[in-house]
Amino acid sequence: QVQLQxxxxxxxxxxxxxxxxxxxxxDSISGYHWSWIRQPPxxxxxxxxxxxxxxxxxxxxxxxxRVTISVDTSKNQFSLxxxxxxxxxxxxxxxxxxxxxxxxxxxxxxxxTLVTVSS
Amino acid sequence: xIQLTQSPSFLSASVGDxxxxxxxxxxxxxxxxxxxxxxxxxxxxLLIQVASTLQSGVPSRFSGSGSGTEFTLTISSLQxxxxxxxxxxxxxxxxxxxxxxxxVEIK
Numbered sequence: 001q002v003q004l005q006x007x008x009x010x011x012x013x014x015x016x017x018x019x020x021x022x023x024x025x026x027d028s029i030s031g032y033h034w035s036w037i038r039q040p041p042x043x044x045x046x047x048x049x050x051x052x053x054x055x056x057x058x059x060x061x062x063x064x065x066r067v068t069i070s071v072d073t074s075k076n077q078f079s080l081x082x083x084x085x086x087x088x089x090x091x092x093x094x095x096x097x098x099x100x101x102x103x104x105x106x107x108x109x110x111x112x113t114l115v116t117v118s119s
Numbered sequence: 120x121i122q123l124t125q126s127p128s129f130l131s132a133s134v135g136d137x138x139x140x141x142x143x144x145x146x147x148x149x150x151x152x153x154x155x156x157x158x159x160x161x162x163x164x165l166l167i168q169v170a171s172t173l174q175s176g177v178p179s180r181f182s183g184s185g186s187g188t189e190f191t192l193t194i195s196s197l198q199x200x201x202x203x204x205x206x207x208x209x210x211x212x213x214x215x216x217x218x219x220x221x222x223v224e225i226k
């Protein structure tokens with residue numbers, strides 16, 4: 001059974017960089033899309049971006065200037081960096097796996113981690 | 120970006136009721152739509168992909184239909200564990216987008 005686990009600071013100061021890691025267990029990271037999705041408290045879901053195991057990426061244009069997603073296949077991990085954060089970036093951040101190369105529906109998710117942006 | 124509009128945004132129903140949720144896309148997305156169930160404090164769970172394919176392990180009371188711009192999620196007989204928020208998601212175009220959600224509560 002594939003499992004994903006987010007890790008990283010729960011509190012980030014305004015204007016700093018939010019950094020999270022997603023560790024994948026139970027399967028290889030190779031051959032799939034791996035996404036970050038966020039959910040502000042009490043609100044809906046927003047796709048942030050994905051990385052394919054080869055390293056190719058695509059980001060939501062609304063965040064593209066501030067987002068970097070990278071992968072470390074040797075550690076079966078991928079990571080999110082979101083720069084210049086504001087209170088609007090406060091959210092639960094999920095990592096998730098795309099179902100297949102052609103169908104980027106999310107079949108496995110991490111439990112989510114709340115990141116609060118505050119001084 | 121493709122906008123997904125779900126209706127209703129809130130639904131009050133009883134155990135045993137038949138429930139239908141609609142997701143409308145701002146442009147045609149073929150069948151590239153999924154439905155998720157999310158319970159409080161949990162990650163979303165994939166129920167249906169490519170509009171009508173039930174994920175393994177999902178009860179058969181859940182069904183999906185539609186193509187193009189209009190899609191529906193139907194729960195044939197609502198069970199206590201089905202009270203949750205439901206989201207649609209499209210993969211036809213990037214950026215991937217989700218609907219605003221439909222909260223199903225106990226009447």
